[in-house]
Amino acid sequence: MAARAIWKGELKIGSTKIPVKLYSAVVDRTVRFHILDDKQLARVKQRMVNPDSDEEVAREEVQKGYEVEPGTFVIVTDEDLESIKPAPSREIEITEFVPPEKISQQWYERPYYLAPDGDEKAYFALAEALENRKREGIAHWVMRNKPYVGALRAQDGYLVLFTLRNAEEVVSANALPKPAGREPSTKELNMAKHLISLLEGEFNPAEYKDEYRKRVMEFIERKAKGRAPRLNAVKSKRKTTSLDSALAKSIAALKKEKRAA
Amino acid sequence: MRPFWSGTITFGLVSVPVNLFPANQTSRVPLRTLGSEGQPLARKYYSETTERNLAADEMVRGYEIEKGKYVVVTDEELDRLAPDKTRDIDLTRFVKEDSIPPIYFERGYFLTPAANSEKAYKLLAEAMEKSGQAGIATFVMRGKEYLVAIFSDHGILRAETMRFPDELRSPADVGLPKKKKVPPATVRKFETLISKKSKKDFSTAKLADEQTARLLKLVKKKKAKRSNVVHVKGEEHENGNVIDLVQILKKSLAGKSK
Numbered sequence: 001m002a003a004r005a006i007w008k009g010e011l012k013i014g015s016t017k018i019p020v021k022l023y024s025a026v027v028d029r030t031v032r033f034h035i036l037d038d039k040q041l042a043r044v045k046q047r048m049v050n051p052d053s054d055e056e057v058a059r060e061e062v063q064k065g066y067e068v069e070p071g072t073f074v075i076v077t078d079e080d081l082e083s084i085k086p087a088p089s090r091e092i093e094i095t096e097f098v099p100p101e102k103i104s105q106q107w108y109e110r111p112y113y114l115a116p117d118g119d120e121k122a123y124f125a126l127a128e129a130l131e132n133r134k135r136e137g138i139a140h141w142v143m144r145n146k147p148y149v150g151a152l153r154a155q156d157g158y159l160v161l162f163t164l165r166n167a168e169e170v171v172s173a174n175a176l177p178k179p180a181g182r183e184p185s186t187k188e189l190n191m192a193k194h195l196i197s198l199l200e201g202e203f204n205p206a207e208y209k210d211e212y213r214k215r216v217m218e219f220i221e222r223k224a225k226g227r228a229p230r231l232n233a234v235k236s237k238r239k240t241t242s243l244d245s246a247l248a249k250s251i252a253a254l255k256k257e258k259r260a261a
Numbered sequence: 262m263r264p265f266w267s268g269t270i271t272f273g274l275v276s277v278p279v280n281l282f283p284a285n286q287t288s289r290v291p292l293r294t295l296g297s298e299g300q301p302l303a304r305k306y307y308s309e310t311t312e313r314n315l316a317a318d319e320m321v322r323g324y325e326i327e328k329g330k331y332v333v334v335t336d337e338e339l340d341r342l343a344p345d346k347t348r349d350i351d352l353t354r355f356v357k358e359d360s361i362p363p364i365y366f367e368r369g370y371f372l373t374p375a376a377n378s379e380k381a382y383k384l385l386a387e388a389m390e391k392s393g394q395a396g397i398a399t400f401v402m403r404g405k406e407y408l409v410a411i412f413s414d415h416g417i418l419r420a421e422t423m424r425f426p427d428e429l430r431s432p433a434d435v436g437l438p439k440k441k442k443v444p445p446a447t448v449r450k451f452e453t454l455i456s457k458k459s460k461k462d463f464s465t466a467k468l469a470d471e472q473t474a475r476l477l478k479l480v481k482k483k484k485a486k487r488s489n490v491v492h493v494k495g496e497e498h499e500n501g502n503v504i505d506l507v508q509i510l511k512k513s514l515a516g517k518s519k
Contacts, residue, residue, distance in 0.1 A: 003435045013454055023435045025364060029428050030405075033322040034331065037308040037315055041323065041331055044306040044315060048294055051303040054314060057296050064292040065299065065491070066480045073299055074480045075489035076292060084475040097455045101359050102463040105412065105421045106284060108363040113435050122451075125443045129451030135459060138467060149468050155362060157440045158432050162363060166470035168288035171371070171506055173414040180516045181379025184387060192388035195273050196355050200394065203356040203410075205365065205426045208399055212406035215342050220334060224326045231341035234348075243275060243381050250273025 007143055008117060011126070011152070011159075013094045018122045020092070022143075025111040025160065031216050086142045092161070094137040094152060103136065103151055106172075107164040114152075114159040123159065130154040191247040198254040264513070266402050267375055270350045270411070270418075272385055278376040279350075280513055281402075284369035284419060286506050288470040290477060299491030336404075343401035350420070352396035352411065361395065361410055365423040372411070372418040373513040382418070389413035417514065 005021035035044050048057050065073030116123035130137070130153065137152035139161060151162045184192070222228055241249075264280035271277075294302045305314045323331030374382035389396065390413040399408050409420040483489055 003430065013451075013458070016451075016454065023430070023437075025430050025435070026424065027428055027430055029425070031324065033324055033334065035306065035320050036323040036331055036333070037306075038319050038321045040308060040310055041321075041333065042308070042310065042329075044320060045309050046304055046306055048302040049305045049314065050296060050300065052300075054305070057302055061297040062302065063295045063297070063299075065295045066290060066292055066476075068480065068484050068490075071494070072490060072492045073293065073295060073301075074483050075295070075299070075491065076476070076480065077489070080479055080483075081476075084472070084479055086472070095458070097459045098463040099461070100363075102461075103363075105361075105363065105366045105410070106369045106419070107465075107468070108366045111364045111429075113430070113432065113437060115435070115437050120438060120441050121443050121447060124441045125447040126451050128443065128448045129455055132448070133452055133455045133459075135455050137455075138463070147471050151363075153363070155364060156432065158437055160364060164468055165285065166288045166473075167465050167468040168470050168473070169285050170369070171284050171286065171510065173371070173417045173419060175507055176371075176415070176417055176510050177514050178416040179374055179379060179383060179386070179514045181374065181383050184380065184384040188384055189388055189391070192272075192384050193392050196388055196392050196394055199273075199353065199355045201354050201356060203354075203361050203397065205423075208397075208408045208425060210406045210408075210425045210427070211399075212343055212347065212401050216334075216339065216404075219338065219342055220324045220326070220332050223334070224332045231338060234340060234343075234345060241274070243384065246274040246276075250275065254273065 005115070006112075009090045009092050009141065009143075011094060011114070011139075012091045013126075013137070016122070018119055018126060019117040020114040020123070020159070021117045022161065023113045023115060025113050029210070029213065031213055031220075085145050086147045088145070089142050092139050092141040092150075092152075094139050096138050097130075097133070097135040098138060099134065100136045100153065103164070106170050108151070109163045109165050112161045112163075114161055124157070127154040127157055127159050130159075131157070188243065188247065191244075191251065195247060195250050195254070198251065198258070264373075264375075265370070268348060268350060268400065268402065270352060270372070270385070270396075270398075272352045272396070275381055275385070276349075277374070277381045277385060278378045279372040279382070279418070280375045281370050281372055281420070282510055282513065283506065284371050288473055290473050290480075295491070298493075300493050339404040343406075347399075347401045347406070350398045350400045350409065350411070352398050354397040355389075355392075355394040356397060356410075358393050358395045358412060361423070364429060365408075365410075367422045367424055370420045370422070371510055372420055373510065374516070379516065383416070386413045386416050386418050389418075390416070 003023050007022040011018040037044050064076045139150040139152050141148050148163050150164050153160050266281040269276050269278050307314045321333050323333050326332050396411040408423045411420045
């Protein structure tokens with residue numbers, strides 16, 4: 001079944017415009033739990049209380065404040081928040097194109113498929129051009145009163161728009177010191193590189209399944225029927241061996257496996 | 262601050278105990294909820310039937326099996342549902358660093374060496390960096406299974422959690438139209454446009470949080486004008502919940518977090 005578009009806009013590159021529709025590329029499969037009170041087994045509610053008296057404060061009396069100094073708040077009203085909203089727009093403006101490897105994995109947040117909305121020729125031509133030139137577009141747009149910076153990318157011939165995280169949201173390894181400890185020897189390094197090369201392959205996402213999610217759902221279903229299975233306690237013991245011998249044994253084991261295959 | 266999670270990377274027969282810290286933090290300005298006098302309020306859970314506020318140990322987690330009917334699942338059960346071997350970050354596959362489509366990436370965590378694992382940690386990080394490979398693994402952490410790609414980033418291991426394939430839609434799922442052959446001239450027109458607007462690098466200065474900057478500017482203006490400013494006695498000490506992630510990571514990398 002076709003999904004519903006969550007937003008409509010227009011890609012704008014210079015003076016060229018391509019009308020598009022946005023679809024979430026993500027399906028939420030998280031096992032969702034509710035918070036219950038342990039006596040009635042009913043959903044709990046939330047309210048704001050005065051911490052001194054534990055008494056509820058009515059919604060109309062609640063205000064928002066920014067703490068400028070400990071104990072001092074500047075009240076931020078609904079009108080204030082309204083006044084700083086970005087101007088609504090339907091434009092997704094592409095300001096520049098960059099090589100994809102210049103955008104670290106850390107920045108990508110949420111992917112959206114773009115669908116052509118009237119001009120299929122321009123849509124597929126742009127996707128093909130992005131693939132041929134190996135570039136990603138940097139996009140700026142306002143959606144539901146929020147400004148976004150994103151990356152426009154071609155994937156399997158279609159356009160995908162990613163929201164990127166704000167600069168303040170990402171801690172860069174650049175800002176961190178190298179871990180303490182002694183440097184590995186050349187011999188160890190060569191063995192480790194050898195081990196990596198034995199495990200090298202293509203990224204094949206189809207190999208990976210969320211087995212735990214399945215196990216949790218099965219457990220819930222059995223418990224609902226009153227037949228919860230007994231679960232064993234977790235034990236975590238591990239014996240330690242020297243780094244050198246662990247590397248050598250790993251390499252030998254993998255080589256044997258490869259020969260057998 | 263305690264690490265978000267502690268676990269073990271396994272790589273062949275080598276095991277590297279690690280601590281895990283988030284690499285992302287919120288940039289949004291925390292607005293506090295205040296009462297009519299400006300006093301900070303607390304959020305409380307309560308029972309609708311008894312009207313009573315509930316303490317943490319009076320609440321449980323439930324899965325709604327049918328409307329209004331819940332199956333209670335405890336932390337212990339969730340924990341025991343993960344077999345021992347699924348708790349390790351077992352690097353069974355290495356792939357070229359730039360070969361993973363970004364549609365998979367969800368969020369980042371830094372891994373720091375724990376329990377005298379510095380030597381093995383540095384070895385793995387350096388070998389990965391030199392070979393330009395990222396390690397792939399699945400593991401269970403805090404009641405959820407994660408698919409991760411681990412990158413070596415300036416000598417530090419960084420895990421990016423990834424969406425499982427069934428958490429992503431395909432173009433067909435979304436109902437995108439069939440791909441169309443387009444005239445080469447139209448493609449060329451876009452290629453020219455791309456070349457004209459191409460930059461060699463990407464500056465993260467473009468990613469500044471404008472909305473938060475606007476809010477802070479407004480707050481500053483109001484403070485200077487002394488409009489809508491309240492001072493609450495006895496709240497002066499309350500500023501201890503701002504977490505400096507970079508400081509925590511620095512300590513952990515220097516081996517001083519224990």
